[in-house]
Amino acid sequence: MGTGDTCETLEEEKVFEFQDKRGLLTLGWIHTHPTQSCFMSSLDLHTHSAYQCMLPEAIAVVCAPLATPALGIFRLTDPPGLNLIMACRRRETFHPHPDVDGGIYTGGFGAEDQGYGHVRMREGQGVEVVDLRKR
Numbered sequence: 710m711g712t713g714d715t716c717e718t719l720e721e722e723k724v725f726e727f728q729d730k731r732g733l734l735t736l737g738w739i740h741t742h743p744t745q746s747c748f749m750s751s752l753d754l755h756t757h758s759a760y761q762c763m764l765p766e767a768i769a770v771v772c773a774p775l776a777t778p779a780l781g782i783f784r785l786t787d788p789p790g791l792n793l794i795m796a797c798r799r800r801e802t803f804h805p806h807p808d809v810d811g812g813i814y815t816g817g818f819g820a821e822d823q824g825y826g827h828v829r830m831r832e833g834q835g836v837e838v839v840d841l842r843k844r
């Protein structure tokens with residue numbers, strides 16, 4: 710569920726049950742930026758840190774249909790991005806993070822050497838999406 714600039718996950722227990730029955734694991738998360746460009750907001754970085762500290766390979770996919778590029782795959786740098794975000798105690802939904810050597814996160818569209826080298830987007834190979842709300 711989301712607003713123009715935030716999103717939250719609802720009924721996660723259904724996702725866990727679905728995964729459990731099929732032996733699947735969460736590799737990351739995906740959300741849209743309906744009106745903004747394709748980047749990781751401070752809220753996104755905090756959300757993603759929870760995924761990446763559970764699974765180092767975790768990725769965040771951002772779809773920004775009105776922007777170019779319209780799709781990005783992102784990860785926190787580790788070090789220093791993951792620890793910096795985990796240690797950040799700012800409470801505002803959107804807040805600045807310091808510039809650090811190596812950057813807080815990496816990624817983008819198409820570049821396989823930008824920090825998510827274990828992710829490949831192959832021409833003609835789709836992604837299966839299962840809508841859990843209709844069960």
Ligand SMILES: [Zn+2]
Binds near residue numbers: 740741749750753771
């Ligand atoms: Zn976002």
Ligand SMILES: [Zn+2]
Binds near residue numbers: 794798799804
């Ligand atoms: Zn922060």
